[in-house]
Amino acid sequence: MSVADHSTPSAGTGSQHVIPNGDQVVEIETLVIGAGPTGLGAATRLDQLGRSFIIADSADAPGGLASTDVTSEGFYFDVGGHVIFSHYAYFDDALHRALPNDEDWSTHQRVSYVRSAGNWVPYPYQNNVSQLPLDLRVKCVDGLIAAAEHRAQTPGHKPKNFDEWIVRNMGEGIADLFMRPYNFKVWGTPTNKMQCKWLGERVAAPNVRTVVRNALTMQTAGNWGPNATFKFPMKDGTGGIWTAVANQLPSKRFRLSKSGEVVRVDGPSRTVEFGDGRRVKYKNLISTMALDRFLDCLDGGAEQRSVDRMRSIAKDGLVYSSTIVLGIGIRGKRPDRIGDKCWLYFPEDDAPFYRATIFSNYSPYNCPQGDVKLPTLQKADPSLPFDKAPSGGPYWSIMLEVCQSAEKPIDLDTLMEETIKGALSTELMLPTDEIVSIYERRFDHGYPTPSLGRDGALSQLLPDLRDEFNIRSRGRFGSWKYECGNQDHSFMLGVEAVDNALFGTPEMTLHETDWVNGRRNIERRLV
Template identity: 85%
Template sequence: MSASDSSSSHSAADLKSSVTSIEGNYAEVETLVIGAGPTGLGAATRLDQLGRSFVIADAAPAPGGLASTDVTSEGFYFDVGGHVIFSHYAYFDDAIHRALPKDEDWSTHQRVSYVRSAGNWVPYPYQNNVSQLPLDLRVKCVDGLIAAAEHRAQTPGHKPKNFDEWIVRNMGEGIADLFMRPYNFKVWGTPTSKMQCKWLGERVAAPNVRTVVRNALTMETAGNWGPNATFKFPMKDGTGGIWTAVAKKLPTEQFRLGKAGEVIRVDGPAKVVEFGDGRKLKYKNLISTMALDGFLDCLDGGAEQRSVERMRSTAKEGLVYSSTIVLGIGIRGERPNRIGDKCWLYFPEDDAPFYRATIFSNYSPFNCPQTDVKLPTIQKADPSLPFEKDAKQGPYWSIMLEVCQSAEKPVNLESLMEDTIRGAVATELMLPTDEIVSLYERRFGHGYPTPSLGRDGAISQILPALRDEFNIRSRGRFGSWKYECGNQDHSFMLGVEAVDNALFGTPEMTLHETDWVNGRRNIERRLK
């Protein structure tokens, strides 16, 4: 469902007054929001709450951005990446519960997550559960942990210069070699030595040496850790269903989607945006959620063009990203016991091209076709095995897998699906005899904004310059290029706070004080 299908409580008179015609050529709006993903919808929700004039534009035909959901012709749903709902903000909770207000709209899960290592399923976080490794690897990890603790005691004032130093200082060489280095390279497509460590915050657990050693001796495992140990997921329509529902609460006429929302050129000094359908829109405030590098390519600085060129050069030198390829496999049969209630799984080793797999059918029974739907088999997981081609009914289950592609980590796209299925068999996600009934693949050029060594220097120059010189606030996962505030709740609130900053000068805490935001329950804003 696109936003143009949605209903609204706003009157036609209210909607018509939001955008004013200017000499038949331009229209004028107080705030233009580029992008209808979580950040753009957060901005639009706040503007609508305040009763202010706005337009929200996106080149996609429906809202959701990088938090949308695709459905295959066979009826399997796959998110465009691994997304779950957990929140630091009352305002965000208000918005999604207003959009999906019924208990039956949601399912709640306890995270069941593992790392595939040395042929074993090691509970997440890996560094707290090395007790599940073979003895020789367990010794290597514990020895490294103790050596790291001794080194920290000898150098209390030392601060790691990059992510790799942080890993070794906190976890030791054993865990670094077995998990942290190979896994993070598979995720980011960038060596850990080329990444900073300021972004870590609550995302990586520093192990307690005493607990790890005790568990290694007793063979016990550590409990769940992290902000997403419990998470919510929509019962129907995947993660994208959240954002189409959020969009339905906004006035339909304020959306420009598809060609009408495709940004061709931004005239910074004149504050005019030209769209793919040839129309132009003048704004007072611009909140862009486009990828920052792509937005700068569209920006015309006029007399300030030298400043724009400097920003482009800074972005090219300091901003690093990887592409993400999402693959989905729909399988006929009962969910196997070896899969159980697993949620998402990590794969640091090179026997599979994917870094993460999600048992997507575990999130909701509606993520797969229902049992009575008859589907033909495409192939067995081992393609050399014979199979019956006649359509048969289910039940069905599904796996969603993610692969990183970057300049330093190339991917053979032609054989990727074949390699992925082979990797799923090698890691015991699938058996050779499993019947595959649906295959899905989609590549996203901008998948992860890398916390590279040059990132903070780049965004500290570019983001203030855009705001001060052109009254443009670039926000969102790739708009502000800060992975540590790129979850759905963060992204939504980046848009909300950008609006308050533009209109009232309110500080943007999520962007500038992410650790502070993540360490508390934020109730200052409510959507009431």
Template identity: 70%
Template sequence: MVNEHKAIVNGGGEEVVEVETLIIGAGPTGLGAATRLEQLGRPFLIVDGSNKPGGLASTDVTTEGFLFDVGGHVIFSHYKYFDDVLDRALPDPDDWRVHERVSYVRSAGVWVTYPYQNNISQLPLDLQIECLDGLMVAAEQRARTPGIKPDTFDSWIVRNMGEGIANAFMRPYNYRVWGVPTTQMQCKWLGERVAAPDLRTVMRNTLSRKIAPSWGPNATFRFPARDGTGGIWTAVAARLPAKSLRLGESGTVTQVDVGEKVAILRDGRKIRYEHLVSTMPVDGLLPILRSEKDQDKIESMKSSGKEGLVYSSTIVLGIGIRGSRPERIGDKCWLYFPEDNAPFYRATIFSNYSDHNCPSPNTKLATLQLADPSIPFNSKEASEGPYWSLMFEVCESEQKFVDTQHLLQATIKGALATELLLPTDEIVSTYERRFDHGYPTPTLGRDTALEKILPTLKDEFGIHSRGRFGSWKYECGNQDHSFMLGVEAIDNALFGTPEMTLNETDWVNGRRNTERRLR
């Protein structure tokens, strides 16, 4: 075993760094692996092509001072170990803001409390009737055929919710999120993600005009007071030895020789490892693998990936607005949009998460435009706030075209159509960024591909491919899951410990995991 990472010179005169564990990627999964190794006192090296940690959980700041996460992230946890790490990274109570989720669906011109299927009482009467009728038909169908199990997400929706809710919300919304029809998706991933409605409760709430209570693991969540979600991972990375992180363009891995167990970086430097944890998208990892004697196995995995691994891209847009938070916005957290009058599927009132997500009120900013660009305004002279902000997410895929050239203005127009903005609201900052790999889509062929790829990587080549796109399982792709995938990969590599988050996700999500602690 190599006890420390060090540079050696090989027979060809090249300098090669030797390390016990190499970690590709400094997002939550990579930092989870590194945190566990640091706890164990074992040597490691993290490499990442980005110049800051966080990966898909990082935060950007506009020139005007508005913060926007690279997607809709909040902190909720199934693991005490994960809580320990975050409490150590941000230990002051003032480092956090705690929120009760206030979430709605925009449907038929009204705000419907989430989850939609439990609150159809808030819909117009004709839609209530359609949804209730569908629920009753679905209940009758389940009673007649108790042994049938849905084989697609679409059949699960219809069997549990009926055609009314399927057509009004579930089908259009999920297409807008995933970029594929629900008929092309499996349903094993659902777990705690989607609430199956109880017919009697829905009927009772509808007739009495009651609102169903919050549901789901993120009904209460916390958010960092400063620096956005990315601030969490910057703080976690800061607890690790600086010599063990190599970030920036030179940290990009361009090739991995799985026979020699050598990774080559963009600048030509080589790293020899004993264990490799890769958090890069597995469809990006496979093409850079090389092997003199096992190239056929690599090619076979690549073919499986092309057939079964589907993903969508995510475009995140942000708008900074001058003024106090409007009454119509209130304490809303995030909002869902199933209809075509807006290009985004989700909007987050990002300024509600923390007052530090916007510039201070005395910051002077110029107005870029009014929300309705047809309304003229006379002055671009900078003036003070206060300010609030909106963050939007748009899905793009092979089956879902997005006019990216005009997306920002289409987003503003959609915000007007859904009453998030008023025509005279002053926009003082805008943000737009596209992420090629946004969501790992749980398609019908996903599991067949993963059952071939992940075991071959681990058992044949000693590579633990883990993380949101490393293991390609959306059901264990939240920040807490992703972090623990890295922790458990290390325990599996070093001690053979089972990886429960990856292989028993429903079991993990159904309990509070307190066995492993940081101390």
């Protein structure tokens, strides 16, 4: 599969939903742009309430950035690292309604490591420096103690950026060995150019006493974080979840492909023009398009100066990186060195990818079955000879992610070659491994960066769009908040946007993410 550039990827499986041809102008109470998790959350809530709506997406199928592709050989690859865990009963209800049977799901205990100094260090790295060589262990522990002493001396100090937060909480040793290089590989932005308000439950602050004790006894810390246990669909990858969620909605409500491609948004008249020439006049608009791209489509009419000001704010304050997802399908039994590993982190420069997922471990259906005969494309070491005749499995697979940004350029022409070399240097693969499938796809908007100027920009853009044009921009790139960009968050951003538009209900996921993450949210149910 060659590199493609998509901001709204398509799911690899599932039925298509369309609205029959009708009048050139359709009037609707609520128009939802985007059929990813946020748009489907909005549509699910609107359908539950019995309200009129249309959901539109330029892709051929629902799923958005939570879709799944299938290679011609039959390997499934998500368009990024996605697993299911939840803070919301409503989200759980929606998924249970879509995939109600136990056999629809597999449940996993996270087995995650960081590749560091030639070792597999259990995640989170900062709690498991006991697994490093002695000199690096000493460097990390010394930095942790120095950081604790500094915090005691400056109890009222608040870090001004992510780099200050790292050093204040973890010390220079862990900062240099893991946090700085890894986060640059993820975000394509130096840590001193990122804020730290977004962290919440995503980064574990180490317990100094535990780290020191483990460093002396060579023990490891237990699992941490909300995804220590997670679910994954048995078939069709993550995209299959969202196809199933979409199938619970009336097919007549969907506009996909050309009929769902936004060409122009007339803010004052509250009308959207689509790629097939038809227009929809709305009372409420919930957009999950990337906020910067949405503003490019917005026509302010007499209020154009206001729209131009919004575009300028977005250009100056909103930063993002692109993501390239690569997949490698391999013939053979999953090796013992891989075992039951889930996802793995790579801070060092011996590999271009920042994360690798052993995707075949999530479900046996993520690979072709063993009786499928496939030809070998190459050995992992391309200089080695191989038999070109098709032969059977078993098979296993690796999915890898690479960041591209203005500060972190990538040569796309050689990326797959460099990725395979990186997989060899980090012992993910051996030179004799037979590669039978390769997959590569680029997403222009991959990660919404929590830059220093982000919150200031959002504090103007989101209220102005709502107040001037009754537009609620929500979702991973619609509201540009990575901290509420998990699948459960994204879905509920759509649900809560609907309730806010119709009833004025507060949007807690958008505005109080830490509060939401700290509890089981049962206020809404889909039963």
